[in-house]
Amino acid sequence: MGAPDKPRAHRIARWLGAAALAAAITASVTGGMGASIRVQAALYSGGAFDSCTAPSNTTLTSWLAGPYRAVGIYIGGANRACANPGLTATWLATTLASGWSVIPTYVGLQAPCTTVKKLATVATDGSAGTQGTAAASDAAARAAALGIPTGSPIYLDIEGYPINNPACSQVVEAFAAGWVSGLHARGYIAGVYGSAASTIQDMVALSTTATPPDAVWIADWNDVTSVFGNKYVADGYWATHQRLHQYVGDHKETWGGVTINIDSSVVDGPVLGATGTAPTPTVPLPTPPLTAASSSSAGTTPTPVSTPTTTAPTTTTPAPATASTPGGTVTSTDSESSVTWNAGTFQQPVLVTLTHATPEPTIAGFGTGGYSVQLTVTQSSTSTPLSSFTAPVGLHFVKIAGASAPVFSTNGTTWKPVAQMAGTTLAAGAKTGYMKEPDGSVDIRTTVAGWFALLPDPTPPTQPVLLSARFTRGALTLRWSKATDNSGAVAGYQLLLDGTRNADIAATVTTASTRAFHPGALSVYRVAAVDGSGNISTPSAPVVVEPSPRPATTPKAIPSWAWELARWIADGRVGARPAAAPANTPAWFWTWAAWRDAPFRLK
Helix, strand or coil, rough: CCCCCCCCCCCCCCCHHHHHHHCCCEEECCCCCCCCCEEEEEEEEEEEEECCCCCCCHHHHHHHHHCCCCCCEECCCCCCCCCCCCCCCHHHHHHHCCCCCCCEEEEECCCCCCCCCCCCCCCCCCCCCHHHHHHHHHHHHHHHCCCCCCCEEEEECCCCCCCCHHHHHHHHHHHHHHHHHHHHCCEEEEEEECCCCCCCHHHHHHHHHHCCCCEEEEECCCCCCCCCCCCCHHHHHHCCCCCEEEEEEEEEEECCCCEEEEEEEEEEEEEECCCCCCCCCCCCCCCCEEEEEECCCCCCEEEECCCCCCCCCCCCHHHHECCCCCEEEEECCCCCCCEEEECCCCCCCCCEEECCCCCCCCCCCCCCCCCEEEEEEEECCCCEEECCEEEEEEHHHHCCCEEEEEEEECCCCCEECCCCCCCCCCCCCCCCCEEECCCCCEEEEEEEEEEEEEECCCCCCCCEEEEEEEEEEEEEEECCCCCCCEEEECCCCEECCEEEEEEEECCCCEEEECCHHHHHHHCCEEEEEECCCCEEEECCCCCCEECCCCCCCCCCCCCCHHHHHHHHHHHHCCCCCCCCCCCCCHHHHHHHHHHHCCCEEEE
């Protein structure tokens, strides 16, 4: 499956508007203890889970020990798998009162080309839109019976299907359009859940129509706990608190001593909640199980993620070499590393030894199974070890599998990251530095003896935090805080446009300016940090830019004098004022000129 085309302007439902998604649309509901609470459609950011059967209120109380504060429930639909007898208005009120948010979901008719047997499917006789409206009517009635007020979101569950069937996609789109218009007519927010590689791809096709979903729940089991950066759904679609991402499927988790089989999601979009503040999660989102798939319902088979293997330490013989002041090279006995020095590095004859040191060090933030050596230099005449040199020597390491970072120790116990060099020479005052060669091998420059290791580096840098975003003379300028990394300073930053790298930024810089905006669509910018191993951090919070509307007072055809006058003003009014420009400049000119200088704005 390919990635979507460039994003077009996504129209949030005209009847609602982006602001109304966050508005507190409230209604009274009686809680489990008889107390009256207020529920509201609101925006929620954080972890969520869903299970086939709604968990009991007792279970949800136990699960407050975990990272989730939103739960998906299946309120009905022709293809709902579990009857959910415990899903009642009392259950809902008690759940909301205890601090949980709720994601109502309706499992309606499925794509006619679905490969799953025994499912009720959408008709192909032209009535798909009518069937979608009927599903919306049923979902709204079921929601009202549970005490879910109007203004709340309801998500239509359309499982994955083959995407290479245009006729099938058209039926799904018509059904979804009927669902959206039907829910809007009944006062509800219309969401759609489905596979990133099929359902949501077809929802993108609705983004230029009058009936796009207000929010999407993207099912892509890629273990990424972010709503943005999906390879199937560009960041420009549903960019303003309108996304949920189900990042891992069917698995078991235990919180508060209670185990449930769940799917896990991260949310930045509309849910049903209670007024007041929900309890603060005590732990971060859990690490997903060691399986991954490209999409929850795209027909792919989960692929096991390999775990590091441990090999028994091997005994190697040191590889000594005697050298005087001329330069020389010593290769370790396993031929995986070597040390080289230039003439004049040592002022007397020395013995240089490069020994493969096992086992490798274990350092927080790094993996196991790396490669390490001990470099020793001793005076030949006295056998006195030299701890430092007047000029750097070069260590060369053959590439090891996977992302890796160099570390060093002068005593074999306390380890420090080796900083990446800007060029081929050490920075002033630095004792060590490294550079990566095009073939993936690593060269270290050092003026000290000791232990040097290449360790697997699976840890990305910390997330950059955006400090400001503003327009200056038509350019967007972003400023962020410095990111950190377990291997030392980060290697640089990336400016992302709709999830794709737009520019590389030096590690010493924490600002960037850009004018690369989509002329007719939303542009979503984020900043990510990159370390020397190539690991990329979680991108920063998004900054959404939208085109400013052309002033209504502007003539359809701009006269040439207006362009000349605008250029004259932009040049500082140097020289004579354009003769063709009227003495009394019409008001529309100044509005048009201001818009021309700043045709984009922050959303």
